Amino acid sequence: MEPRRLRCATDLTGAVSSCRGAAAIGFCTVLFLTAPRGLAAQETSSCAPCHEKERAQEEKSVHLREGVACTDCHGGDPKEIDKGRAHADRVKKVPHTEVPKLCGGCHADVRRMNPYGLPTDQLSRYQTSRHGEVLAQGDTEVATCTDCHRAHGVLSVKSPDSPVYPRNVPGTCGRCHGDEELMKKRGKKSTAPALYRQSVHAALLFDKGDLSAPTCATCHGNHGAVPPGVRDITHVCGKCHVKEHEVFERSPHFQPTRQGDFKGCVQCHTNHKILKSPADIRKKCGLCHDEDHPGPKRFDAIFARIDRGEAALRRTGERLEELTRAGFHTEDDRVLWEQAKTANRQILPGQHALDLKTVEDLASTAEKTLAEVDRSLEEKEKSKRVRRLALVPIWGFLVVMAGLFWAKRKAVEKRAGSAPSPGDRE
Amino acid sequence: MNALLRATERWMEERFPVGAVKKFVSDQATKPLPAHTSWFHTFGSLAIFVIVNQIVTGMLLMIYYRPMPDSAFESVRFIMTKASFGWFIRGLHAWGSKFMIVLLLLHIVRTFFMGAYKKPRELTWVVGVCLFGIALTFGFTGYLLPWNQLSYWATTIGTEMAGALPLVGVQFKRLLLGGDAVGGETLSRFYVVHVIVFPWLLVGLTALHVVLMRAQGLATMDRVGEEKKPKGGLPFVPHHLLKEGVVFAIFLGFLITISILWPPELGEKANPFDTPQAIKPEWYWLPTYQLLKYFPKLLGVLICFLPPVVMMLWPFLDRTRERRFRKRPISVAIGILTIMAALVFGLLGHFSETDIALFGKKYHVDHYGVPRTPTETPHP
Numbered sequence: 001m002e003p004r005r006l007r008c009a010t011d012l013t014g015a016v017s018s019c020r021g022a023a024a025i026g027f028c029t030v031l032f033l034t035a036p037r038g039l040a041a042q043e044t045s046s047c048a049p050c051h052e053k054e055r056a057q058e059e060k061s062v063h064l065r066e067g068v069a070c071t072d073c074h075g076g077d078p079k080e081i082d083k084g085r086a087h088a089d090r091v092k093k094v095p096h097t098e099v100p101k102l103c104g105g106c107h108a109d110v111r112r113m114n115p116y117g118l119p120t121d122q123l124s125r126y127q128t129s130r131h132g133e134v135l136a137q138g139d140t141e142v143a144t145c146t147d148c149h150r151a152h153g154v155l156s157v158k159s160p161d162s163p164v165y166p167r168n169v170p171g172t173c174g175r176c177h178g179d180e181e182l183m184k185k186r187g188k189k190s191t192a193p194a195l196y197r198q199s200v201h202a203a204l205l206f207d208k209g210d211l212s213a214p215t216c217a218t219c220h221g222n223h224g225a226v227p228p229g230v231r232d233i234t235h236v237c238g239k240c241h242v243k244e245h246e247v248f249e250r251s252p253h254f255q256p257t258r259q260g261d262f263k264g265c266v267q268c269h270t271n272h273k274i275l276k277s278p279a280d281i282r283k284k285c286g287l288c289h290d291e292d293h294p295g296p297k298r299f300d301a302i303f304a305r306i307d308r309g310e311a312a313l314r315r316t317g318e319r320l321e322e323l324t325r326a327g328f329h330t331e332d333d334r335v336l337w338e339q340a341k342t343a344n345r346q347i348l349p350g351q352h353a354l355d356l357k358t359v360e361d362l363a364s365t366a367e368k369t370l371a372e373v374d375r376s377l378e379e380k381e382k383s384k385r386v387r388r389l390a391l392v393p394i395w396g397f398l399v400v401m402a403g404l405f406w407a408k409r410k411a412v413e414k415r416a417g418s419a420p421s422p423g424d425r426e
Numbered sequence: 427m428n429a430l431l432r433a434t435e436r437w438m439e440e441r442f443p444v445g446a447v448k449k450f451v452s453d454q455a456t457k458p459l460p461a462h463t464s465w466f467h468t469f470g471s472l473a474i475f476v477i478v479n480q481i482v483t484g485m486l487l488m489i490y491y492r493p494m495p496d497s498a499f500e501s502v503r504f505i506m507t508k509a510s511f512g513w514f515i516r517g518l519h520a521w522g523s524k525f526m527i528v529l530l531l532l533h534i535v536r537t538f539f540m541g542a543y544k545k546p547r548e549l550t551w552v553v554g555v556c557l558f559g560i561a562l563t564f565g566f567t568g569y570l571l572p573w574n575q576l577s578y579w580a581t582t583i584g585t586e587m588a589g590a591l592p593l594v595g596v597q598f599k600r601l602l603l604g605g606d607a608v609g610g611e612t613l614s615r616f617y618v619v620h621v622i623v624f625p626w627l628l629v630g631l632t633a634l635h636v637v638l639m640r641a642q643g644l645a646t647m648d649r650v651g652e653e654k655k656p657k658g659g660l661p662f663v664p665h666h667l668l669k670e671g672v673v674f675a676i677f678l679g680f681l682i683t684i685s686i687l688w689p690p691e692l693g694e695k696a697n698p699f700d701t702p703q704a705i706k707p708e709w710y711w712l713p714t715y716q717l718l719k720y721f722p723k724l725l726g727v728l729i730c731f732l733p734p735v736v737m738m739l740w741p742f743l744d745r746t747r748e749r750r751f752r753k754r755p756i757s758v759a760i761g762i763l764t765i766m767a768a769l770v771f772g773l774l775g776h777f778s779e780t781d782i783a784l785f786g787k788k789y790h791v792d793h794y795g796v797p798r799t800p801t802e803t804p805h806p
Contacts, residue, residue: 327517
């Protein structure tokens with residue numbers, strides 16, 4: 001019995017020791033799996049017990065995710081738990097004026113930014129921006145990196161919560177540029193954000209959710225934000241409105257624009273409250289021209305022509321829809337109608353040359369195609385009318401049949417000598 | 427000629443009891459109808475006329491229809507635009523399917539309120555309810571065949587509903603779809619069921635329904651067990667048949683007019699990657715569709731199964747002997763409430779997820795059919 005008990009004890013000891021080993025490996029594994037991913041994260045969490053608010057703000061930050069620690073910006077010793085020793089190494093609140101250089105420390109470093117595919121010219125662009133210039137002149141209230149991107153909790157530009165996400169840009173710029181007091185101190189108007197919200201661009205961005213719609217940064221630039229000069233305006237608008245820009249070079253307004261006497265696109269469309277309506281634009285002609293001037297008259301003639309073309313296109317489109325619903329083969333007509341529509345759409349950018357002949361040429365191309373569609377639709381509508389007319393003899397025949405059945409029934413009842421059934425009265 | 431006919435008749439008589447069949451048909455045709463037989467009694471035979479219309483136009487459509495996902499839509503478009511009178515044949519078929527449901531509903535309502543389902547006609551009622559169920563499912567299977575956006579997504583919703591059945595839901599859904607989503611396999615299955623299985627079932631059950639109805643005769647308004655055989659009433663042929671002839675002619679004119687003036691639209695080809703907004707099933711599925719929104723999936727499906735089950739068993743649940751409308755208030759009240767509920771849920775389903783204008787004010791009717799004032803989202 002003894003050796004067996006000894007063996008049992010030995011087995012037990014072995015089991016216990018192997019259990020301990022397993023527990024140790026398990027513990028280490030758990031530690032390994034649950035350990036923060038980098039030293040930086042450890043450092044952040046060592047600041048966290050006291051700086052809870054900042055830690056919460058940093059929760060979703062791209063910096064925290066990529067291991068940028070509090071001390072990378074603020075200094076200090078992250079390994080120290082004691083407040084005095086932790087702050088001994090010049091812990092500071094970064095002065096506003098030093099923010100661009102501090103951010104540029106990493107963001108202008110090609111080697112550091114390369115893996116993220118981020119541009120590294122933001123600092124130099126900022127320094128040439130109006131914001132950067134004013135900062136250099138000693139204005140400590142001017143926007144720096146953190147005013148647009150936040151100091152803590154910096155998000156990717158792709159994040160809808162980011163202040164620089166396209167939909168949020170007008171609001172972000174508007175915080176300062178819509179602040180009457182702040183702008184007044186600098187001799188600026190604070191109406192731009194409110195005007196932008198009434199523009200076609202804002203309607204695209206906010207109402208249609210089109211994130212490619214222009215925001216403040218599209219025209220002014222983001223890091224190198226600067227108001228475009230009069231001569232450059234057509235180029236700024238021409239980045240998106242390529243055709244209009246090209247045609248505008250043939251306009252009588254082009255030379256005055258080059259000379260700086262005419263404000264290019266914004267002269268008619270205004271800068272922030274950009275409207276599409278020709279009626280609103282027409283009012284602007286009077287600012288420079290008399291009503292007797294041939295320019296405004298030409299404008300009227302051009303838009304009358306455009307309206308006529310649009311109305312014809314709409315009418316044919318409605319006929320096409322109706323015939324498609326009625327089961328007619330309209331695919332070939334639709335292709336032609338789309339061609340006419342494309343030709344018609346070219347008139348709007350084309351009219352920027354303010355040349356009636358160009359507009360006439362484009363409109364007549366659309367009209368010819370539309371006439372072809374109309375001829376084809378007419379044939380189909382004729383066939384549709386025949387279908388409807390066929391209802392007359394069909395109903396005639398069926399009413400006669402019903403009448404004959406009725407008369408026969410009455411005759412049968414009469415022959416049978418019976419009174420009409422009570423059901424007839426129901 | 428007469429000699430030839432007599433010889434043929436004699437030849438047939440030696441091989442088949444033609445005389446007995448002729449006598450049965452003649453007896454049924456001349457059987458006197460009850461005195462209350464009215465124009466309302468023509469709904470059933472009108473429904474049979476529509477079934478014939480569906481079969482004939484369906485066969486014509488099958489000549490050009492191709493039940494494959496890559497050609498189904500194009501073949502229907504071909505029928506609509508190129509085949510001679512294809513648009514008209516499809517119109518008669520599509521509108522016919524809707525009218526079939528309407529006529530069957532009217533026939534059921536007439537039978538219910540006249541108490542014609544009571545003993546000894548319980549079986550005729552049960553077969554009739556089965557026919558109604560088949561007609562509804564017929565519409566569901568036919569809806570997918572044009573392979574357009576509406577049909578594709580309505581079928582997706584319908585099969586999802588079937589998938590919520592307890593115990594067998596997942597298997598049943600797979601059986602319907604032939605896979606995990608609506609696709610080529612689903613189209614083949616629905617096509618086979620629509621053009622082979624259901625037509626035979628419908629014709630067979632209709633024949634049984636008619637035989638049962640003729641054998642027992644039309645119900646009188648007498649109490650159960652006290653029914654007297656109608657004496658001196660007018661016979662089915664020719665009196666009632668002529669009455670039906672009048673209704674047929676007018677109904678046919680109506681069907682043709684609607685098919686010409688409002689041919690069914692084809693819409694856009696099915697696109698599994700583009701879910702249209704607020705897709706809805708055919709009008710006769712709207713009450714079920716809406717009712718399902720108010721309950722969790724399983725409970726909703728069970729609740730939706732309740733009305734057809736109760737309807738089927740109604741002759742066995744309602745044991746009262748009265749047939750007259752005014753003498754069975756509970757039964758009539760239940761009938762009216764059911765119709766009202768179906769109308770209310772149907773209307774809620776129709777208007778849900780749409781924008782409406784009420785007293786000059788715009789509302790958005792939400793998922794549950796509640797009109798809400800649209801809230802403007804301010805620009806940030």
